[in-house]
Each structure stands twice: as structure tokens, then as C-alpha cells.
Amino acid sequence: MKLKERLKKDFRLWARSLADLFLKRECVCCGRQLEAFESDVCTFCLAELPSSYTWISEESPADKTFWGRTRIEKVTSLFLYNGKYRNLVYSIKYGGNIRLGARLGRMLGEVIAEEDIDFIVPVPLHWRKKRKRGYNQSEEIGRGILLALREKNPGIKMEKRLLKRKDFTPTQTRKDRADRWTNVRDAFRVNLKRAKALTGNGKVPKILICDDVLTTGATLDACASLLHEALDCKISIATLAYVP
Numbered sequence: 001m002k003l004k005e006r007l008k009k010d011f012r013l014w015a016r017s018l019a020d021l022f023l024k025r026e027c028v029c030c031g032r033q034l035e036a037f038e039s040d041v042c043t044f045c046l047a048e049l050p051s052s053y054t055w056i057s058e059e060s061p062a063d064k065t066f067w068g069r070t071r072i073e074k075v076t077s078l079f080l081y082n083g084k085y086r087n088l089v090y091s092i093k094y095g096g097n098i099r100l101g102a103r104l105g106r107m108l109g110e111v112i113a114e115e116d117i118d119f120i121v122p123v124p125l126h127w128r129k130k131r132k133r134g135y136n137q138s139e140e141i142g143r144g145i146l147l148a149l150r151e152k153n154p155g156i157k158m159e160k161r162l163l164k165r166k167d168f169t170p171t172q173t174r175k176d177r178a179d180r181w182t183n184v185r186d187a188f189r190v191n192l193k194r195a196k197a198l199t200g201n202g203k204v205p206k207i208l209i210c211d212d213v214l215t216t217g218a219t220l221d222a223c224a225s226l227l228h229e230a231l232d233c234k235i236s237i238a239t240l241a242y243v244p
């Protein structure tokens with residue numbers, strides 16, 4: 001480690017110890033007080049992270065979500081959305097914890113480091129929602145994935161303007177399943193100018209759509225099918241969590 005990096009790390013640890021004296025830094029998952037060398041999640045919770053292992057299985061339940069719908073190359077999630085681990089997503093989505101978003105995004109990126117991807121496309125938020133929240137959690141996750149994949153593929157880029165959220169998606173609770181899927185599709189549109197730019201060199205771009213959670217797959221399916229209609233591309237999906 002270079003001297004500058006070591007000093008930076010020492011300072012960070014020192015600052016955290018000081019912060020621990022005054023503020024209680026707690027594990028996002030289990031609430032245990034964090035040690036100075038830990039951030040956001042305790043070592044125990046990290047070690048026990050319920051990995052989904054979707055990236056090593058061709059026919060994982062996550063893959064099957066999209067069977068008979070849109071053509072997806074690969075579907076990957078880092079962990080199973082259950083128990084205390086739901087707090088991770090909650091903290092990133094509603095707690096403003098963008099640092100944790102990027103960190104878990106990087107862990108997700110590390111497990112798919114061998115994948116050949118040209119563009120990372122985060123699921124967009126409506127601009128009004130993004131302004132209210134101050135960030136889009138999918139972009140933060142995408143930033144982490146980008147860092148991990150860039151080590152092998154320096155040309156990889158994040159493409160935030162390819163997809164746009166047209167309007168707030170109406171509340172889904174009272175709609176039946178079929179309605180819900182059409183409904184979500186109407187909430188997005190593809191920026192055709194960007195789509196043209198991506199395919200300009202005659203190559204078929206390999207796109208990774210990223211999001212926080214894979215539940216019914218309706219949102220991700222909508223994004224993927226709209227992209228398939230607008231441009232010749234290959235699409236994979238990566239989410240932090242998968243709801244089993």
C-alpha cells in the first residue's frame with residue numbers, strides 16, 4: 001500500500017473511532033455497534049450474507065422469472081432478500097445510504113467480473129422522484145458495478161440517458177398481474193438518439209440493466225423489452241437482491 005493510501009486509511013479509522021465515542025454507528029442489518037474498521041454492515045452479517053448464486057446457474061429461479069417474456073442473456077443477484085438483509089435495500093433506497101449502494105454494487109460487480117458488458121443501464125427514476133430522494137439508488141449500485149467491471153474492461157460505460165421514466169407508476173396494489181405488467185411498460189421510454197449512438201459502430205452492444213431488487217421482474221422486463229424494440233442489443237440483468 002502506498003504511503004498516501006495508508007495515511008488516508010489510518011485517518012479514516014481514527015475519525016471513525018472518534019465518531020464512535022459520540023455517535024452510535026450501528027450495523028444496518030442487525031443493529032450491533034460497529035467496530036472502527038467496519039462500515040455500514042458488521043463482519044458477521046457480511047460473512048453470513050445469503051448469497052443467491054444466481055450467476056453460476058443457467059436455470060436459476062431468477063432466470064425463470066423472464067422465461068416466456070423478454071430475451072435475457074443472464075440474470076444475476078448478489079443476495080436473497082430475506083430477514084435482516086432486507087434492511088440493506090431499505091437503507092440504500094430510503095435511508096440515503098448511497099455509499100452502501102456503491103459498495104454492494106461493487107461486490108455484485110466482482111461476482112460477474114468475467115461477463116462481457118459494454119454499457120450499464122440503471123433503471124431510471126422519474127425526475128421528480130429523483131429530485132425528492134436526491135439520488136437514484138440504481139445509479140449508485142451501477143457505479144459500484146462499473147468500478148468492478150472496469151478492472152477487466154476499461155471501455156465499459158454507464159448509460160444513464162438511454163431509458164427514461166415517463167411518469168410516476170400508479171400504485172400497483174389493486175391491479176391484477178397482467179394489468180401490472182402492461183402498466184409498468186407504459187412508464188418507460190427509450191431515448192432513440194442515445195440508442196442510435198450506442199449502435200453507431202455497427203456492433204451489437206451488450207447491456208447490463210441494474211436495479212436494487214428483483215421481485216416480479218415486471219419493471220426489468222419492461223425496460224428490457226423496450227430496449228430490444230429500439231435497438232439490436234444483448235441484455236443481461238443484475239440486481240443486489242432477489243426475492244425468493
Ligand SMILES: [Zn+2]
Binds near residue numbers: 041046
Ligand atoms: Zn450485523
